[in-house]
Amino acid sequence: MGGTRRIREALVAYAMLIPSAIIFGAFFFYPLYRLVYLGLHQQNRTGTAERFEGVSQFGEVLTGEQFTEGLRISVTYVVLTMPLGLILGVLLALAANRQLRGIKVFRTVFASTVASSVAVASVVFFVLINPQAGYFRDVGFLSLSDPSSALRGVALSSVWQNLGLTFIIVLAGLQAVPDEIMEAATLDGYGPFRRFFRITLPLLSPTLMFLAVVLVIFAFQAFAQIDILTAGGPAGSTETLVFKIFNSQQPLSQGSGAVMALGLFVVTLFVALAQFILLDRRVHYGD
Amino acid sequence: MEIESIQAPWKRWVWYVVLSALSLVVLFPVYMTLVRALSTPATYAREGQPMYPVAIQWDVFARAFELGDLGPKLLTSAVVTIIIVSAQLVTSLLAAYAFAFLQFPFRRLLFAIFMATLMLPIEVTLIPNAQTIRGLDLFNSFPGLTLPFLATAFGTFLIRQGFLGIPRDLRDASQLDGFGHLAFLWRVAIPVSRPVIASFAVIAFLAAWNQYTWPRAIISESAWETIQIGLKSVSASTVDQNNIGFAAAIIAALPVLALLILLQRQLIRGLTAGAVKG
């Protein structure tokens, strides 16, 4: 009696999981297998035949210049966007975390960049930094026509776009800090800086850690901004891993593209896990 | 909580100034886009790129809409988004229900597997998925644009969280009342978890509306472009009148901006779920 009920429950459960499972199987796990398969083979010029290359292709591609350059650029992109994005988000949230008349307006403004898609943000920043007629075109530090600075210019568009998201989340985190603690600290004579570093920041750390992981993942997935602002140029200085993968869809480069995609997968996984582990130790839970 | 209720009036004004300055900085890029969208490019360049519009062409938005064929593109984006969000709601609700309320073998393992898909974004699975869709002859089609996104582990996770918060008593009571699973889901679980579900819907909407990489890979006919992809083609094909490209960007941002203002609360709740421990 209980048995059949349990069986029935299990069947219902599986039935409910099947729709998602089908999609996950077909578009997440099958591609994973397919990537490994493609990575082990070399396609001919017209994609009508393939040749087994073996694991050596993995080694070749992962140590090859295409992948290492792409990885370097992707990592640089992460470094350019994540810390700055966090800091600015925190600053905005701190500023807006007070009772003032009309504060809602300011908060809406700060959150507004969440409404822009990457494509919109890229076009918007094109207004500012395109080398021909951008408003900041003379700011050499961000110039899109110099290989040494182009990535910075592109990164700026991401930083701006992420402001809304980081602001919203950090603000919520700030608002979760209990009143009593802050009041007690103030009464104890803690100045604003001390309050922030000794109390707010530690309490905010889970939120910041979460955001850090999110921003890192976003940065590793950067594609649209490069596609619109620089098309990978100048001199390939903005070709992130995803950009290179996107341009490896043709038969000749499918093998190396697949290996690069797997490389990206492993790197993102590793970085996310590393962040969790490393930062988790520094995160302060409870009081 | 707000840590400072400002007493001193001058302090208050200082903050108003600071906040206004920050707002100007945040809005500056969009403002300049508006300026450039409205200005005649040649005149604007001649005037030395000022911070205000010159030789305003009020019809630029209409022209951008027409030249860039933005109407159909907005519609395509809308249809794709509605399909994706609806499908994700259905699949996530079902899966979340199973994980939250039902006992079955391998529950933990299956949950882990589901969550693992979060590490396989479309950027990684692009090449094989594009091949699959091409093989099914679904390039330039609605199924092609939506199939890989009909389910999401994020939704399962979020809604499951919400379901887990439903008190046991409620569950037991409805069982006594003879509610089957679907009835419980429909009559109790969903209404009670409406805030979480709404938040997820808003996030899903944003993600679907803003998609770029996948449509870029499988759309080769301009009639099937989404608004995000369309932005790139409009900007590229009107480089000599780039005010059209800028106007198109503003048009593309409007729908979501409206959403942000109207559904701010749900949006914030969805974004902050799982981020804030409090």
Next chain:
Amino acid sequence: MGTTRRLTAMLFAAALLAAGCGSSSTDGGGDAGGSNGTAEDGSTIAADLPPCPVEALAGAASPVDVRVWYALGGKTEETLKAQVAAYNASQSKVVVQAENQGPAYEELLRKFESGIPSNDLPDLIVSEDTSTQFMVDSGTVLPAQSCLDAEGMSTDGYVQTAVDHYSVDGALYPASANLSNILTYYNKNHFRRASLDPEKAPTTLAEVRTMAETIKAAGIADKPVIIKLDSWLIETQLTGDKVAMVDNENGFGTGETTQGVFDNAQTTELFSWLRDMKNDGLLQPVPATENQAGHYLAMANQTASITIETSTAATSVKAFLGGDTDIGGIDAGPVDLAALDFGAGEVFGVTGPGKAQIGGGVWFMTNTNPDVNQSASWAFMKWWNEVDQQVTWNLEGSYLPFVTATVEDPRVKTYWEDDLAGRWLAIAYEQMVNGVNPDFTGPRIGPYDKFRTAMRNGMDSLVFENTDPAAAVATANEETTAAIAEYNDANF
């Protein structure tokens, strides 16, 4: 100053047209593919050519959709779209749909390549002139020669050098060609002020240097020469001096092309010239990114005096100067002719001017769609090659005529005599007809795009990272050889 600023927006258009410019690829021995066949009238077609289903269209019950993929922009794209609309309106058997596949030829080719395995291809592709070897090797092309033979038409009416350039074993592969050439554009007023003859464009590298030095010394422009670092800059020079870039007779031989051979004194000389000009403050290098318009802007702002660009840009450049200030609804105000005066001349070269390659784009018909589509594509291409259409393509699209009779058309004659841009196009046409050596029209390389990337990387590192010229050339050559090896290796 204000007047020249106005040019800014207009010259963006020109930059887009630069996408149409390119170096040539020579015909090479490669897999021409195909099988023996007979034409409808029973005569044998040239060996190894597949038959062209010319009659299929006549039997079609409903209008046939012909998809054309291209990667053009600006005025050229507009003209193409207008022509397509005109064709569709003029008859009811064929409906042509033109789809822009990205601002760059590279992207167009990538998308095409991705569709080959599943035969998911358009009916016509307007690809870069350098794609010949690849397209032939892919086995997806219906050679125009088949259709010409089937209809008893000949290639006599086309520019012979171009026909030779795009033929494999005597068979013309593309159905039409968008021809262009490189010109030297210069600022006449700068020349006047520097006491240089405003009617004489610089002809050699040495002359460019001395003229630049004069202009700079006179304080007119700080870096008088501005050049977009594109591969065809080097290619044109090498081809003009009959220097091979790859083995196997520059890709034309009957054997297999296996390596780059441009690691030599001539290429190094060119690279050195670039680097020295830049280090001496005479040259502003501009990276060859998509939609790059920096060099146009500098010319427009008169911060530079000399540049080289495609002849296809002529109309856009002239549009400014000629007072046609209303382009697409933009009101640029009255033109101050005194301030900006451009001239154009044959492209300068190592030892002399006018050494050129066949460049631009080509129209390939694919063979992977039903006969009725192939027939419809051919019908459209026949219309496209009619003199009227070629005249429009020249006057408004700014391409040099593929059909020689176009040159005699009174509209073109008037244009080439009376119009500033027309005169420039005439120079480019002469240069193409006389300056392109029929025995040495440029290299033919399968992975041409990778060769260009290698060349561009070499120039970028030379100029932005100050790499030694010989080393930069050597690296580019190695990368090219590697790309060719990979290409050959994947032929199984």
